[in-house]
Amino acid sequence: MRLHPKVTIKLLITDKHENIVEQHIDVAFRAGDSLADSNLIARSYEELHIGYYASPKYLEKYGTPEKPEDLNHHIMAGFRTPDGDVEHVIPIGSNDSFLQTPPRITVNNITIMHSIAHNGEAIAVLVDETVEQEVADGSLVRLFKNTPPHKAYIWVVYSSRHRLNAVTRTFLDFLFEKREEGVSLKD
Numbered sequence: 001m002r003l004h005p006k007v008t009i010k011l012l013i014t015d016k017h018e019n020i021v022e023q024h025i026d027v028a029f030r031a032g033d034s035l036a037d038s039n040l041i042a043r044s045y046e047e048l049h050i051g052y053y054a055s056p057k058y059l060e061k062y063g064t065p066e067k068p069e070d071l072n073h074h075i076m077a078g079f080r081t082p083d084g085d086v087e088h089v090i091p092i093g094s095n096d097s098f099l100q101t102p103p104r105i106t107v108n109n110i111t112i113m114h115s116i117a118h119n120g121e122a123i124a125v126l127v128d129e130t131v132e133q134e135v136a137d138g139s140l141v142r143l144f145k146n147t148p149p150h151k152a153y154i155w156v157v158y159s160s161r162h163r164l165n166a167v168t169r170t171f172l173d174f175l176f177e178k179r180e181e182g183v184s185l186k187d
Contacts, residue, residue: 048152077124118134
């Protein structure tokens with residue numbers, strides 16, 4: 001904003017995959033392993049690492065799962081996608097290994113998912129980079145430390161390069177310059 005004082009930003013936060021062309025959205029950030037084919041341009045911006053987290057309170061009450069398969073005997077928090085599907089197939093380690101475990105608690109908001117784990121209600125699948133402080137202070141415990149984290153990505157999505165206005169093009173250039181400098185979206 002300091003560099004471009006005439007630019008205005010409208011920030012919309014939603015779990016839905018909006019049609020960015022119909023909704024007149026210039027740039028969207030989407031998370032996932034990959035994105036469905038579309039007429040949009042999707043550029044990988046940041047790699048995320050996914051892990052399994054529980055609070056010491058939960059682990060004291062229900063015990064600590066020793067291996068991923070033990071999650072079938074624990075209370076899992078699951079995520080309900082915007083289209084109504086409940087994710088019950090969760091990644092284990094590498095991107096080729098998955099475990100099917102039906103959640104006992106289902107939410108449609110990652111902040112609530114985080115709170116459920118933090119408050120000791122269930123084990124949750126969370127992004128490692130978003131819980132570093134809680135792991136450091138001991139309020140969350142990463143499970144299966146010997147299992148490498150699952151990888152997902154943040155994608156920058158926009159319409160055709162040919163239809164970008166100067167402001168959007170400048171924003172994208174700025175964004176990717178910052179990425180090259182090592183600036184993360186969480187910064």
